Amino acid sequence: MLKNNFNVIIISVAVVISAYLFSNAFQNRNKNNDNISVTGLGKKDFVSDLIVWSGSFSKKSATLKEAYAALDADREKIKSYLSSKGIAPNEMVFSAVNFNKDFQTIFNENGTTKQQFFTGFTLTQSVIIQSKEVNKIEEISRQSSELINSGVEFYLNPPEYYYTKLAELKIKMIAEATKDASIRAKSIAKNADANLGNLKKSDMGVFQITGQNSSEDFSYGGSFNTQSKNKTANITVKLVYQVN
Missing domain, CATH: 3.30.70.2970 (Protein of unknown function (DUF541), domain 2)
Structure with a gap:
């Protein structure tokens, strides 16, 4: 009889612990999903040198x-x-x-x-x-x-x-794209009556160079136009923020 009661107690404790862990995991899952993901664009026209x-x-x-x-x-x-x-x-x-x-x-x-x-x-x-x-x-x-x-x-x-200052241009455009994404995230959070938390993740997109006012398509691996003297550079930055 004592042994049976002991087994019942162990089972009960196990059920309580499992329920707690499941509830905690569920809450953390929902917490992790409270994110804002935004993409910012950096764009610059320039002339080949x-x-x-x-x-x-x-x-x-x-x-x-x-x-x-x-x-x-x-x-x-x-x-x-x-x-x-x-x-x-x-x-x-x-x-x-x-x-x-x-x-x-x-x-x-x-x-x-x-x-x-x-x-x-x-x-x-x-x-x-x-x-x-x-x-x-x-x-x-x-x-x-x-x-x-x-x-x-x-x-x-x-x-x-070609353009000899491409590395400098790219750094400026990354900063511009990051700023653009941050502004978008703040606007979304404000309109949703939420508080923007810490930055959780950032990813840089593909750097693209096309001719100005052209119908060139972007390439998955990045396009690099050499036929046009006047060019347009594009880059995207994706930011993921936590929302409180």
Whole structure:
């Protein structure tokens, strides 16, 4: 009989403790759910301060020596032209020369290869101009047909635009986005007749750079526009506050 009463007491105590723990966990769960989650935006328009412009030129000849001589002549024409436009020698970077052996293939009537003839060597070289004088290089790139008219087979790439103070800009935008999120959280708490508690969590979103007034889509991994001189940077910051 005593043993049965003892078992009943143990069971009763266990039930009371379990009820207490469940109630406490339920209260804490509700407490943890009393949060405000807000997202703030940092946005900034800016103008690129670095331009990168590149092009390539090539020559073909029956012998390697003749091809090199012709390519050297074109390289000097390009250097002279760019120098006449005010581009300093240290702003021109010429790549190593790339060469290919060219063959002409003759096919049989059934489409199989019949014979290959060696037709010569094609040599190609590229030049990259990097400058902080964005407007000047931009204008030269538009006038480059003058170089082509002089007999140089110059294949141009569109200019690329960059910003050298991107790290500083990003820090300022994070601060702006954080401030924006904080203002939103305070406004929500005030309108809900609640008190904003401690900051529990903060997450930074993806840094995006797009062309100004463009229809570019944001990328999951972050977009980085290099085609537009005038750009817009965007960043988001998500804050989670406790509400009292």
